[in-house]
Amino acid sequence: MTFxxxxxxxxxxxxxxxxNNMNTPDA
Structure with missing residues (x-):
């Protein structure tokens, strides 16, 4: 849970x- x-x-x-790096996908 902590992790x-x-x-x-x-x-x-x-x-x-x-x-504003909206083009960067969330990893």
């Missing part, structure tokens, strides 16, 4: 860092 929680945060941070 999923951390993964969710990592995904959110990645999206924020990428910003």
């Amino acid at each position: 999923t929680f951390l993964h969710s945060i990592k995904t959110d941070i990645t999206k924020i860092i990428r910003g």
Whole structure:
């Protein structure tokens, strides 16, 4: 459960860092 929680945060941070990189697929 902790892994999923951390993964969710990592995904959110990645999206924020990428910003307008809408062409980049979510991995």
